Amino acid sequence: xxxxxxxAFGSLRRLLPGPPPPASRRQLYNPAPExxxxxxxxxxxxEQWEAIESRLPADDRxxxxxxxxxxxxxxxxxxxxxxxxxxxxxxQNPDSVRAANEAVEAGGATGVAFMRREMTPRTxxxxxxxxxxxxxxxxxxxxxxxxxxxxxxxxxxxxGKAGLCLFFEIGESLSCxxxxxxxxxxxxxxxxxxxxxxxxxLSDLPGAEEIECLGYYPTEYRNESRHLFAVRRGS
Numbered sequence: 001x002x003x004x005x006x007x008a009f010g011s012l013r014r015l016l017p018g019p020p021p022p023a024s025r026r027q028l029y030n031p032a033p034e035x036x037x038x039x040x041x042x043x044x045x046x047e048q049w050e051a052i053e054s055r056l057p058a059d060d061r062x063x064x065x066x067x068x069x070x071x072x073x074x075x076x077x078x079x080x081x082x083x084x085x086x087x088x089x090x091x092q093n094p095d096s097v098r099a100a101n102e103a104v105e106a107g108g109a110t111g112v113a114f115m116r117r118e119m120t121p122r123t124x125x126x127x128x129x130x131x132x133x134x135x136x137x138x139x140x141x142x143x144x145x146x147x148x149x150x151x152x153x154x155x156x157x158x159x160g161k162a163g164l165c166l167f168f169e170i171g172e173s174l175s176c177x178x179x180x181x182x183x184x185x186x187x188x189x190x191x192x193x194x195x196x197x198x199x200x201x202l203s204d205l206p207g208a209e210e211i212e213c214l215g216y217y218p219t220e221y222r223n224e225s226r227h228l229f230a231v232r233r234g235s
Contacts, residue, residue, distance in 0.1 A: 028099060030075035034107035035099070039073075040221040048136075048169075048228055049079050051214040055230045056083060056132065057164045065130040069158060070138035074100030074114060077134075081112035085132065092118040121150050124157050133162040137219075137226065140171035143183035152201075159205045159231070166205075166231040167214075170198060175224040191216060195227045202231050209234035 028039040031046065039045065057064075064085045068077040071089030073096045080087040091097050091114065100114045117123065119142070135158060142151035159166055171180045172194040173187040187197035195213055202211045210232040218225045 029072040029096070032073055032075065032099060032103050034078070034103040034109075039075075041219060044217040044220055045075055047215070048217055049076060051228060052076070052134070052167050052230075053079070053083060055165070055167075055212070055214065057232075059131070064132070065128075066132040066134065067127065067130045067161065068134040069119065069127070070136065071100065071114065071134075072096050074103055074112075076136070077112060077114065078103060078107070078109055080132070080134070081109050085111070087112045088128070088130070089114040090117055090119070090127065092116060119154070121146060121154055124154050127158070127161050129161050129163060131162070131164045132167070133158060133165075134167045136167070136169040136228075137171060140176060140180040140184060144179055148184055156205060159208070162231075162233070164233060168198075168202060168229045168231060169217075169226050171224070172198065172226055175222075177222075191225065191227075198227060198229065202229055205231060207233050 066080040066085040077089035187194040
């Protein structure tokens with residue numbers, strides 16, 4: 001990535017000034033070790049990061065780029081920055097973006113920025129192209145908001161932003177909340193059937209050469225587990 005995109009990322013860091021809510025009044029989705037705060041997906045987030053980190057593409061360039069869409073309070077975005085990526089987190093919830101920026105200040109992270117932006121079938125096209133995209137636990141909400149077919153087309157657009165690979169997780173119909181299950185196709189009556197459904201959906205992405213299931217992880221705050229996938233482009 002050139003210096004211009006890096007400067008553009010840096011200009012996005014302070015979108016939401018003002019004091020954060022007291023820690024006792026907020027519930028973070030992912031861990032925030034920089035803030036000394038826990039979360040509702042404490043253990044599984046670290047396990048998923050270990051799986052993602054082990055599959056990140058090797059590259060000799062001085063600067064690689066990554067984007068975390070639906071980044072919540074920025075756990076994975078900050079881990080990507082720590083791994084040497086110029087990392088952008090995209091999130092629509094203002095409290096989550098505020099917490100993510102707090103974590104940047106508290107931890108002294110560099111090469112990372114957060115942008116508050118609502119993703120719709122129109123706005124998703126404006127996201128930048130990067131090497132790596134992380135997209136976790138958001139598509140089921142897109143299905144509720146826009147319908148399954150538009151959500152699938154949004155996923156294809158997002159995949160088009162990933163130059164090397166995509167890390168993907170979706171709420172699966174076997175165990176997700178009823179309003180999510182009603183907005184998605186029936187993925188089957190077992191965890192393995194759900195895995196095969198998602199694998200097949202990702203196989204339909206144009207240019208996807210390798211789809212790997214990295215594991216089956218609990219959400220911890222509900223009786224629900226989800227598969228995490230890595231999707232890689234052909235060389």
